[in-house]
Amino acid sequence: xxxxxxxxxxxxxxxxxxxxxxxxxxxxxxxxxxxxxxxxxxxxxxxxxxxxxxxxxxxxxxxxxxxxxxxxxxxxxxxxxxxxxxxxxxxxxxxxxxxxxxxxxxxxxxxxxxxxxxxxxxxxxxxxxxxxxxxxxxxxxxxxxxxxxxxxxxxxxxxxxxxxxxxxxxxxxxxxxxxxxxxxxxxxxxxxxxxxxxxxxxxxxxxxxxxxxxxxxxxxxxxxxxxxxxxxxxxxxxxxxxxxxxxxxxxxxxxxxxxxxxxxxx
Numbered sequence: 001x002x003x004x005x006x007x008x009x010x011x012x013x014x015x016x017x018x019x020x021x022x023x024x025x026x027x028x029x030x031x032x033x034x035x036x037x038x039x040x041x042x043x044x045x046x047x048x049x050x051x052x053x054x055x056x057x058x059x060x061x062x063x064x065x066x067x068x069x070x071x072x073x074x075x076x077x078x079x080x081x082x083x084x085x086x087x088x089x090x091x092x093x094x095x096x097x098x099x100x101x102x103x104x105x106x107x108x109x110x111x112x113x114x115x116x117x118x119x120x121x122x123x124x125x126x127x128x129x130x131x132x133x134x135x136x137x138x139x140x141x142x143x144x145x146x147x148x149x150x151x152x153x154x155x156x157x158x159x160x161x162x163x164x165x166x167x168x169x170x171x172x173x174x175x176x177x178x179x180x181x182x183x184x185x186x187x188x189x190x191x192x193x194x195x196x197x198x199x200x201x202x203x204x205x206x207x208x209x210x211x212x213x214x215x216x217x218x219x220x221x222x223x224x225x226x227x228x229x230x231x232x233x234x235x236x237x238x239x240x241x242x243x244x245x246x247x248x249x250x251x252x253x254x255x256x257x258x259x260x261x262x263x264x265x266x
Contacts, residue, residue, distance in 0.1 A: 031067055036064065040065040048092050062093060069089045205258050208255075
């Protein structure tokens with residue numbers, strides 16, 4: 001039986017500074033054995049070796065080892081140095097599991113990809129979902145990790161689709177920062193909405209910073225052919241693509257807030 005999030009790791013780590021965040025595990029008495037600890041150490045060492053694992057590591061072995069590492073990190077009697085070593089083993093095994101299952105990410109993106117969703121966004125959400133699935137998978141429940149992970153990824157991509165729908169409801173046109181052009185306004189939004197949006201940008205009523213304006217301009221250019229990915233923008237401005245994504249979302253939130261409070265659009 002899987003305990004809820006507050007039963008184990010969060011409570012056990014409350015009095016420890018390390019690791020930075022609690023490591024969840026599905027409680028099982030087998031995690032307490034010396035055999036489980038030795039197996040987890042061996043698996044982590046094989047994965048971390050220059051040649052990689054010399055044997056095919058089964059799914060159950062990997063996840064039992066992952067949960068064993070988390071259990072060891074959360075032991076009250078564990079010393080800081082010991083806890084750090086177990087955390088590194090946990091990270092090594094978790095990363096190996098994620099890399100070994102990357103095919104699930106691209107398979108699910110292929111099912112949910114549409115012209116209305118950005119591939120960078122889908123990939124980011126799907127990768128995060130795969131990582132969360134690896135963190136939360138219980139090897140003793142009787143189903144395969146691929147089944148569990150696909151469900152987690154699918155839910156994440158569906159949430160992304162809903163967010164995109166909400167964005168398009170507030171920003172119904174493809175535009176540049178000055179909104180000099182609107183694509184088929186009859187289909188995508190009213191002339192009044194586009195006019196107010198243009199006014200907000202022209203007068204910077206959203207208090208956008210220079211970098212926010214630049215990112216919006218490159219993410220929503222007048223021509224679809226000129227649209228840049230988060231990675232391309234990040235390379236140009238010296239930021240990670242995730243940071244570029246965050247800045248874009250902040251800028252869009254500022255614009256939405258102004259438009260939501262615009263009395264003319266009420």
